[in-house]
Amino acid sequence: MGLIKFVAIPTEEARALQGGERDAYGNPPERLISDGDGVPCRHCLHNVQAGKPYLALAYRPFPHLQPYAETGPIFLCAEECARAEESDVMPEMFRASTEFLLRAYGYDDRILYGTGAVTPKQLVCTHSHELLQRPDVAYLHLRSGRYNCYQCRIERA
Incomplete structure (x- = not known):
């Protein structure tokens, strides 16, 4: 067993966004097609394969709004994917x-x-x-x- 663990975004959040929930800025996620280069899904922690759809959206990895709760762009597989194991x-x-x-x-x-x-x-x-x-x-x-x-x-x- 290791001393640290890499943790992907929660499945509930990914499914909500994949299902059409609005992003952290209140916008619908943009649906795009991957060219296979540099499109890392923050749920399965794999790059989205070329030709596959993905979502680009604003994400805030914090539970509440506060001055340090940064929001920024992330990518997700557009279709449901398995969450990366910790x-x-x-x-x-x-x-x-x-x-x-x-x-x-x-x-x-x-x-x-x-x-x-x-x-x-x-x-x-x-x-x-x-x-x-x-x-x-x-x-x-x-x-x-x-x-x-x-x-x-x-x-x-």
């Missing part, structure tokens, strides 16, 4: 990237200042474990190192 192994779809933004959040869902860092891919697991050793850290966000897009949560295993 694992200490970095999902394959992230392995093509060279760096990520890791940021820690407290139990009040607010950023813990001084924890955000652009982190080389090979150090993500180690740095995540280090951050999660802090008693004030509830969870981490793994975000794109280039665009700041939400990728998944990282929690204690």
Whole structure:
């Protein structure tokens, strides 16, 4: 058993959006066709295959509105997909990237200042474990190192 786990968005949220629920900005998700390059589904944690439909939408990975509750674009498979299993192994779809933004959040869902860092891919697991050793850290966000897009949560295993 590992020390950390990569956690995809909840199935209930994915199904609601796949079923037509409006996104965090109140808009219907945009339905597009994948070219097979750089369309990572935040539920199954796989890239959407070329020719398959996907959704582009605004997502807020926080339970309540508050000043630190960032909203940004994500992709989802347009059709129902199986949620990625929680694992200490970095999902394959992230392995093509060279760096990520890791940021820690407290139990009040607010950023813990001084924890955000652009982190080389090979150090993500180690740095995540280090951050999660802090008693004030509830969870981490793994975000794109280039665009700041939400990728998944990282929690204690």
